[in-house]
Amino acid sequence: MTEERVTEEEDLLGRVLDTLLREDAYKLRSHTTTVRRADGDWLRIALEGGDSVLLPVEPEGFQCDIRTRRPARLLCVPGRRSTPIVLTGLDAVLGRLRGAVPDEDRALYDVFLNECRQALAAMRLHTRVRPGVVAELAARHGVRWAGMSGAVAYDTLAAFRDHPVYPTSRGRSVFTEDQLRAHAPEFHPTFPLRWLVLPREAVGGDPARLPAWWPTPAELGPGAGPGDGQRLALPVHPLTVGRPLETALRVAGLDGVARLADRGVLDVRPTLSMRTVAVADDPLVHLKLPLTTSTLGLRNRRSIKPGTLIDGEVAQRLVEAVMAREPRFGATVLLADETTHLHAGHELLATLVRRYPPGLENATVVPLAGLLAPAPDGTLVIDGLAERHYGGDVLALLDEYFTLLFDFHTTLFAYGIALESHQQNTSLVFEDGGEHAGAVPRLRLLIKDHDGPRVHAIRLAAMIGGGPAADLCGFDDRRILTSGDGPVADVFTTITVHxxxxxxVFELARLGRAPLDTLLRRVRDRLADAVDRLAVTRPGAAAALLRKRVLDADRLPVKAMVTAGTLFTKERSGAADINKHYVTGPNYLPRGSGG
Incomplete structure (x- = not known):
């Protein structure tokens, strides 16, 4: 008997309802009653006017106690003698649930409903185009996708997948299908960048740090203005050219002096983060460019503020300073260099020049977001990696990965640091047997996009001294610095652990690859090992805090990204930072082992 195919709409609706329950939006979970029926539990949700609907639920372990039982639907029971009405489909179900939303929140609920429709359209488009794109990747890269050009190919596979906790991640507002086909990572296109030529004094940043191939005004054509050394080229994403760019130049006071080059120069490919592009002829260089869209929430704009560029550089130098004190990570953890950036006084007039470490040409570099993506041969990417490097043992691969992941991040925690190094910002770097037989380990971590950490300045100062700590904490966003361990532990839990x-491992268990308890015990045991090691090598409160707040906690913090990012205003949600706004969920790590 074959499993019935789940449509894109059914899949999305289930994940959307799961998210609303997990984040307890509009008290859909906490202010409802459970009704036990012959087929299982249902939540009775009160609507305006005294009506109610029933939502089928079942136990869940990952970040919420319950989830929506599939197939996702609502049951409307108008009266005792009336026949129940079953509602299915995105618009019918979410439209009916609008009756549970307070009047003051309905406008933003409608915005979220539109996000859902955009995500559904993107999912259906992805279903149509994926076979052709994957076949093209296989033809271009062969069996082994090596180096940073191979990493961008894995980004393309990851772009067809959903975010672990944000249900509408594949939707991108503003852009048309033609624009997405020409510039989005799931299509793996190549396109040339556009360039602005600006007076040198209008651009913040150090041109001496730019790559040698950076175009001069003279190379951009006669329309770009004189190449007298007093002007500088700033890359512009093609999707910002037009009214958004004109408005940005006017607001920055540059509309009378800026010149947009007539032609595109420098071929690039989009990475998983659409606004970041890989330079085709220099694979170790990526350029992060602002876009006018939002992803992962209405307020999560893809523009670039000057402060985030500063914060990324400061965070990188801080982590480098810790690694210098912890030399074992010199061989196992790689950091992208994000110390080169330009900014011209507006969030659409900026670029980050991200450089990757040399020596990756023969390595396999896979973003965590693509680890469980289907490869061209139909197996998962992780299966091919395990076959090549671990004798086909996926659990052995996970074991080594968890060991390194937790050793590094618990060590940072001891210094008072937690990074926003989620699945998109962390990659696994694998070396072939002959190559790693020397000084290069078989598995390394590669971390990028350093802005947005949390740093407990007092703990950092206790570890490295007050003067050095102050020198390393020149963040523009003062929310990064905390006066306690709580915010640091929250980021450690929601990013590194969740x-x-x-x-x-929850996804692997759903795929039937291994029992969930077996996989979760690996997670706990490797985390417990790292905490135990920390207690010996860095005596103090850090190990005890991690045991209390993670290993042995009854509840764990859970990101509430939809409520903070779209459903509620900041005043309504109370979110100081929409990416670090939390509810709580169950601790899924089994007790009684390790620690």
Missing amino acids: LCAAAP
């Missing part, structure tokens, strides 16, 4: 470790 997204980088637990999300893959």
Whole structure:
């Protein structure tokens, strides 16, 4: 008997309802009653006017106690003698649930409903185009996708997957299908960048750090203005050219002096983060460019503020300073260099020049977001990696990965640091047997996009001294610096534990690859090992805090990204930072082992 195919709409509706329950939006979980019926439990949700609907639920373990039982639907029971009405489909179900939304929140609920429709359209488009794109990748890269060009190909596979906790991640507002086909990672296109030529004094940043191939005004054509050394080229994503760019130049006071080059120069490919592009002829260089869209929430705009560029550089130098004190990570953890950036006074006039470490040409570099993507041969990417490097043992691969992941991040925690190094920002770097037989380990971590950490300045100062700590904490966003361990532990839990470790094992269990308890015990045991090691090598409160707040906690913090990012205003949600706004969920790590 074959499993019935789940449509894109059924899949999306289930994940949307799961998210609303997990984040307890509009008290859909906490202010409802459970009704036990012959087929299982249902939540009775009160609507305006005294009506109610029933939502089928079942136990869940990952970040919420319950989830929506599939197939996702609502049951309307108008009266005792009336026949129940079953509602299915995105618009019917979410439209009916609008009756549970307070009047003051309905406008933003409608915005979210539109996000859902955009995501559904994107999912259906992905279903149509994926076979052709994957076949093209296989033809271009062969069996082994090596180096940073191979990493961008794995980004393309990851772009067809959903975010672990944000249900509408594949939707991108503003852009048409033609624009997406020409510029989005799931299509693996190549396109040339556009360039602005600006007076040198209008651009913040150090041109001496730019790559040698950076175009001069003279190379951009006669329309770009004189190449007298007093002007500088700034790359512009083609999707910002037009009214958004004109408005940005006017607001920055540059509309009278900026010149847009007539032609595109420098071929690039989009990475998983659409606004970041890989330079085709220099694979170790990526350029992060602002876009006018939002992803993962209405307020999660893809523009670039000057402060985030500063914060990324400061965070990188801080982690480098810790690694210098912890030399074992010099061989196992790689950091992208994000110390080169330009900014011209508006969030659409900026670029980050991200450089990857040399020596990756023969390595396999896979973003965590693509680890469980189907490869061209139909197996999972992780299966091919395990076959090549671990004798086909996926659990052995996970074991080594968890060991390195938790050793590094618990060590940072001891210094008062937690990174926003989620599945998109962390990659696994694998070396072939002959290559790693020397000084290069078989498995390394590669971390990018350093802005947005949390840093407990007092703990950092206790570890490295007050003066050095102050020198390393020149963040523009003062929310990064905390006066306690709580915010640091929250980021460690929601990013390192939930997204980088637990999300893959829950998915592997759903795929039937191994029992869930076996996989979760690996997560706990490797985390417990890292905490035990920390207690010996860095005596103090850090190990005890991790045991209390993670290993042995009854509840764990859970990101509430939809409520903070779209459904509620900041005043309504109370979210100081929409990416670090939390509810709580169950601790899924089994007790009684390790620690």
